[in-house]
Amino acid sequence: MTMNASGGRRRPPTIHDVAREAGVSRGTVSRVLNGGHYVSPAAQEAVNAAIRKTGYVVNRHARSLITGRSDSIGFLLTEPQERFFEDPNFNVLLRGCTQALAAHDIPLLLMLAGTEDERRRITRYITAGHVDGVLLVSSHSGDPVAERLREAGVPLVACGKPIGLGSKVSYVAADDRDGARDMVRHLLSLGRRRVGMVTGPQDTPGGVERLAGYKEVLAEAGVALDENLVVSGDYSRASGEAGAERLLAQAPDMDAVFVASDLMAQGVLTALHRAGRRVPEDVAVGGFDDSPAAVASSPELTTIRQPWDRISAEMVRVLLAQIGGEDPAAVILPTELVKREST
Amino acid sequence: MTMNASGGRRRPPTIHDVAREAGVSRGTVSRVLNGGHYVSPAAQEAVNAAIRKTGYVVNRHARSLITGRSDSIGFLLTEPQERFFEDPNFNVLLRGCTQALAAHDIPLLLMLAGTEDERRRITRYITAGHVDGVLLVSSHSGDPVAERLREAGVPLVACGKPIGLGSKVSYVAADDRDGARDMVRHLLSLGRRRVGMVTGPQDTPGGVERLAGYKEVLAEAGVALDENLVVSGDYSRASGEAGAERLLAQAPDMDAVFVASDLMAQGVLTALHRAGRRVPEDVAVGGFDDSPAAVASSPELTTIRQPWDRISAEMVRVLLAQIGGEDPAAVILPTELVKREST
DNA sequence: CTGAAAGCGCTTACAG
DNA sequence: CTGAAAGCGCTTACAG
Known part of the structure; x- marks a missing residue:
């Protein structure tokens, strides 16, 4: 990594400048800066005025160095x-988490670890303390990363129940x-009796x-239950298409189908x-997610x-609580049937 | 912001542990750690062995404190x-940038600033030096953020030409x-002569x-040119639908339409x-972007x-160069016509 | 090529 | 309630 200082930036004011200004x-x-405990109102005010005047912003690196916290969260x-x-749900989740964190003034680091190599690198990065906690989004949940992070004692909350880790992980x-x-x-209730299903991956909660x-x-x-009416997909659009073709071949009299994701x-x-x-x-078709895909398709x-707004908000809440010392927790949120044109 | 140290993490090894181990x-x-210049091969090797043995990972906060760089980039x-x-292009761009940066071992901070308030806060955060540079994605480009960051001397590269800033900004x-x-x-070339258009917003390049x-x-x-054949949209799906309805009313003989985004x-x-x-x-319909929406629709x-992979790769390349001291640069990449079913 | 030393900007016991 | 001081983990001239 080679990055040099850029041209135009002048040295930002430090705590020293503020102290001098405030006397x-x-x-x-x-x-x-850290809550104003044990500070007289007069001093408090003088410091706040000096901060405004100097435009002081805390240097997080210096702070982190001493506190041992990074004051940032990994996604x-x-x-x-x-x-x-590809999945529109991802957007909603990412946006929700970023916003919930922004309300606490905590930056979110986006981390992608698609290969085993990257996963190892990221795990080291995380366990070295570069983030205070992790919001984990993983589809398949034999995922070793969750287990590794848990062992290392990194505060962690997953989106969806991590298979095999029970309630040890939030x-x-x-x-x-x-x-x-x-x-x-x-x-x-619509009177359909030959109801097929395209499932999601079975290593996913x-x-x-x-x-x-x-x-x-x-x-x-x-x-x-008719085995011919059940096929499995992987949540991708393509697998939904293939699944439906198989269902049509195996059970031509199918009059409804429940599909485990809107994309499928x-x-x-x-x-x-x-x-x-x-x-x-x-054929009546029912999806799952209420993602943007649901209204983009016709019918x-x-x-x-899925209550994505609440899911992201809760993930952040639980993670911050855990970073604050609380024990892991599982939160289950109710869903809602949204009736549109396809049934 | 209140975050306490978590339970299980033990103190990671420092440079001091490595030095002792390596003698x-x-x-x-x-x-x-910083390139191995002026180090004897023997020492080099001893240190590398010690790093492996101790599992040492550099403390970026300490490093940043002294170098004045953050070794991270903001998106x-x-x-x-x-x-x-909502726009699938966003995903491709975000993913591309994250990956390009990961290759340099540089973390990406996701920053959302939808309100003027947030924009002010983020600008302060950035100009305080918490990131070394910024990848800016903004639709409307009277955007004051670009100008503020440029003035503050923050290395910056925008996605799309920022209106009004000329070539002062990459x-x-x-x-x-x-x-x-x-x-x-x-x-x-298809023989159509009544070609309509749904444009994008006109404050956008x-x-x-x-x-x-x-x-x-x-x-x-x-x-x-027939004014009745031109309506404007805002890149959203809904505006495309409304635009087409207006075109149909104004110019019922329209036999083709060029739409400025796939979503529209x-x-x-x-x-x-x-x-x-x-x-x-x-009516033949031509889109723009070749986003996932293009193959999700029927026909x-x-x-x-748009060559999103190259766009994100170039954005990262130009930004890193600029952080390294180079002058701003504009990069224009060629597009390609993709023929499918709608024409 | 290498070590000893200063110092980055902050927080936090420790005295008062 | 407040100041002086130590120290977080690193990098970088400075001597050698």
Whole structure:
């Protein structure tokens, strides 16, 4: 890494300049900066005025060096990046986390670790203390990064339940099973009885839970489970398209399909359209996520809304609490059925 | 901001531990860390072995404190965030920049400044030296942030030409005008003569240039410009839909339309479909960007590919060069016509 | 080529 | 409530 100082920047004012301007010691300035405890109102005021006058901004490197904290948070994306970037949910999550952190004046470092090599490098970087905590977004959850970070004692909160780590790692997730149950119940309420499903990956909590919800409701309704009506996808649009083609071949009488993500549902719509099936007349289609994809497709998708705003806000809240010394926690948030044109 | 040290992290090894392990002074370790100049091969080797053995990772805060560099780069998004996050191009750009930077082991800080208040706060943060340079992504380009950062001497490269700042600020952009020319020429080559356009915002370089290209080619082909065939949008899907409706009302005989972004083109497709016009039989539709939206829509869009991978790579290259002391530079990259189903 | 030393800007016990 | 002082982990002239 080679970076030199740039041309035009003049040396910013230091705590020393502020102290001189305010006529107090540097210690007092620091105390004002750190909450104003044990500082007389007069000194307090003088320092604040001096800060305004000098345009002082704390040097975080100096502060971090002594406190041992970095005052920044990492947003870590492991595993296939393309998929996440293709997924509109990712945007909402990233934006939500950035904003929630900005409210605390904490910068967010974006970290991508798609290869094992990068994952090793990033893990070292993190465990060296360059961020105070990590927001982990990973699709497949046999993900070793979560375990490594947990072992190193790095505060961590995952988006979705990390399989295999139980409640030792904090996570925030929507209630996938309940959402799936709502959707399948909705499809049955329409009178459909040949309800197919395109699942998510089965090494993913969402993938597992949504399938479980589907099976439960079918069983409760006394509808026999037909293996030909279940195919698996990987959350990508392409896998939805392929999945629908398989379903059509295996179970031509399918009259509804629950698809574990809106993106896959877009693919399903494409395949159905090509096969000449009308949606929702011939086949009702239910998605999951309520992502922008849901209203971008035609017909617009009936889907299950994941509360992304709350998810990101909770992830940040739990992480900050954990950095503050609290124990890990799991937060499960309710979903909501959004009825549109596809059912 | 209140963040306490977390439970399990033990104190990481310092340069002092490495020096002891290697049997050299701390200065020598530092020299190895910073390029290995003026270090004997023997010392070099001993230090490297000690680094491996101790698992040493440099403390960036200490380094930054003394060098005055932060060894990190900011990715700054000003103006309406929703639009950018909705825009698939944003993802590609963000990912490309993150990866290009990762190759230099430089972390990327994501900064969102949608309100004037946030913009002020971020500007202070940046000018205080917390990042070495800024990758600026802003739609409307009367954007005061670019000017403020330039004045403060912060190395900066914009995505797209910042209006009003001339070549004082580095930027990387696709050749918008040339791309637009290619598309309109393509539409004319299909025999269409009533070619409409949905423009981008006219306070945006891309918005201006793409319209200019459209007008140029029409003039060159001897096709009179019809004001009824030109409406303006804001790059959002919704504005494309509304724009197409206006065009249909003003110029029902329109047989082709050039839309300044794929996202708007999706909206155009929706409106055309609703009006019962077949694409491309009745109306040929050309987009711009070659974003994921282009293949997600049906029919798939003929469009102009922006070389996003190269754009992000060049942005990073130019920024690092500028941080290294070079003067600002503008880089214009060629576009490419991608023929699909909509023309 | 190498070590001893100063110093980056801050925070935090420690005396008062 | 406040100042003087030590020290966080590193880099970089400065002597040798």
